[in-house]
Amino acid sequence: MKKTYILDTNVFLHDPLAMLRFEDNDVVVPITVIEEIDTFKKDQSEIGRNARQISRLLDSFRQQSHLTEGVSLESGGTLKVVLFTTEAYDRLPPELQTDKADNRILAVALQMKAECECPVVFVTKDTNLRIKADAVGLDAQDYESDKVSIEELYSGTAEIEIDKSEVDRFYGQGYLDLAADFVVDLLPNQCVTLVEAGNPSHTAIGRYQATLDRVVPLIRVPKDGLWGIHPRNREQQFAIDMLLNDDIQLVTLVGKAGTGKTLLAIAAGLYKVSDEGAYSRLLVSRPVFPLGRDLGFLPGDVEEKLSPWMQPIFDNVDLMLGMVDEQGKRKRGYRELVDMGLLEIEPLTYIRGRSIPKQYMIVDEAQNLTPHEIKTIITRAGEGTKIVLTGDPYQIDNPYVDSSSNGLTYTVEKIKGQDIAGHVTLSKGERSPLAELAANLL
Structure with missing residues (x-):
């Protein structure tokens, strides 16, 4: 009716x-x-x-x-x-x-x-x-035209049970063509765990490459890590593979506090910018909540006004650079990277109308953005730009969105299945035993 x-x-x-x-x-x-x-x-x-x-x-x-x-x-x-x-x-x-x-x-x-x-x-x-x-x-x-069920959110990962010979073939030839009798329907760039039937300890991990209809190995992390950062679990390995893959131009990382979303994204971004030279600079931003609020209430220039909002980013960069050496002397900090032109911190307030070419762009705390604001950000991407969205749908400060209607979860569901997009949900906390306990129990 x-x-x-x-x-x-x-x-x-x-x-x-x-x-x-x-x-x-x-x-x-x-x-x-x-x-x-x-x-x-x-x-x-x-x-x-x-x-x-x-x-x-x-x-x-x-x-x-x-x-x-x-x-x-x-x-x-x-x-x-x-x-x-x-x-x-x-x-x-x-x-x-x-x-x-x-x-x-x-x-x-x-x-x-x-x-x-x-x-x-x-x-x-x-x-x-x-x-x-x-x-x-x-x-x-409630207005639900853009709502996504958080319980049914696309995880970006899948497990496939196969014969031992298939797991060995993956290790031997470096890829595995999917047989017609596989019952798992994989999406482009979905992360896959191959498990031997009857022997759960014999596994292999890879990523589904839709153009070739095969599972390919993950990108290897350099021996020294990404600016000293190494993956600590399987989900972080999946995330690093997507963060380092230039063919995947949009990456979304969702997870609770302490799972390493921001740290991995910044480490991969600095590696791609400074070590490989694949991008001109690393551009990092967070919503100055709410998006567009005047920064004039804080003293100083734009950089000084923005500093309190961006301190979590500075903390992650300083962690990778190492603030203190063995003699207790202060080492390099994020300021050196900014002065070298490798790192730029910018508020989302002024992004409308911009065109951002050949940059590695990270938007942290993206769960505080609306779907329309996320669209505004992604449509700023110029030729050769990669965008990474990170956030926790359960930690939202924006009163106009919730865990089901925020821009991050909306993007995950709308972009899944695209050849140039990838997603991983991180669940295991690695910050500290105390942080993991608080995230799970409080």
């Missing part, structure tokens, strides 16, 4: 094209929502840009017909702006009859439910507002 969806302000600020995502159903925008969007239009952040895009889109519909009468959408539904009336307030319980934007939007939703014969659904990303909507008898839902 056709439904009527009433959208809250935060739905539009999260996805400016939200009104077009409801197929042939009717979409209602309370006038209070437009009033709230107007307060964000001068903001220079991603939210401000979304607000301006929403206004332009609504204005284009206005030119077709009166919004209060309803405008036909290409999907078959209609878009309608509904005005708030004092009579609608009477439908709210006394506790909610206060002059707040949320309460006015709820009143409009209740009025639509009373007038419409079809099912009415109130859509908002505000958890508390969904609770209040449910309390007054509305069917309240």
Whole structure:
């Protein structure tokens, strides 16, 4: 049955094209929502840009017909702006009859439910507002057009049980062509563990190369490691293989705190830039949360303002360089790499409009970005640029996204199966026994 969806302000600020995502159903925008969007239009952040895009889109519909009468959408539904009336307030319980934007939007939703014969659904990303909507008898839902089930997130790895002769053949010839009777459907660049049937200790690891339909060995880590960093488990071996492979231009690393996501990415990036010269520089960034927030509240120039946000990056670089030698004297730090032009630290605030060619770009804490912000970043990649996204979906500071709707998990699901993309989920903590205990129990 056709439904009527009433959208809250935060739905539009999260996805400016939200009104077009409801197929042939009717979409209602309370006038209070437009009033709230107007307060964000001068903001220079991603939210401000979304607000301006929403206004332009609504204005284009206005030119077709009166919004209060309803405008036909290409999907078959209609878009309608509904005005708030004092009579609608009477439908709210006394506790909610206060002059707040949320309460006015709820009143409009209740009025639509009373007038419409079809099912009415109130859509908002505000958890508390969904609770209040449910309390007054509305069917309240989260906006889920870009949600990915975190429990079913693509891991990037697979195990295949094969005969002993097949494992030996992989070691002998350096690859293994997949037989037609393999029941595992592998995606391009999926990491594979080959296990001998009946002998789980006899294994081999590799990566599926879709163009040749075969499992190929992982890239060997140099004897001295990547700036002294060696993989400590199988998942880290998988990650390093993708980080060092120039054919894989987009790598996503997901894992809890202490699994080595950022350290491995920086180590591989410095190796590719300084040792191999495959890229002109290593560009590292993190969301200055929220993305686009003015840095002027901190003293100093841009670099000084950014320093507190980027300290985790500096810590990882200093760990690889070694801050103190055997005599206790201070050794090289990240500042030397910056001065040499090998390393650049930059806020995502100023990335829009840029073109970034031939650089190794790492975006740390990517779980705090929205899908639209991730798209903005990836579309900056110029010729020869590699992008690495790292993050933990369970450590999110952005109130507008959660573990299922953030840009990192969204990218993992949307990009899987592409020849130039790869993903690994890291689960074993290697920072310290204490960090691993805290990550698992607290």
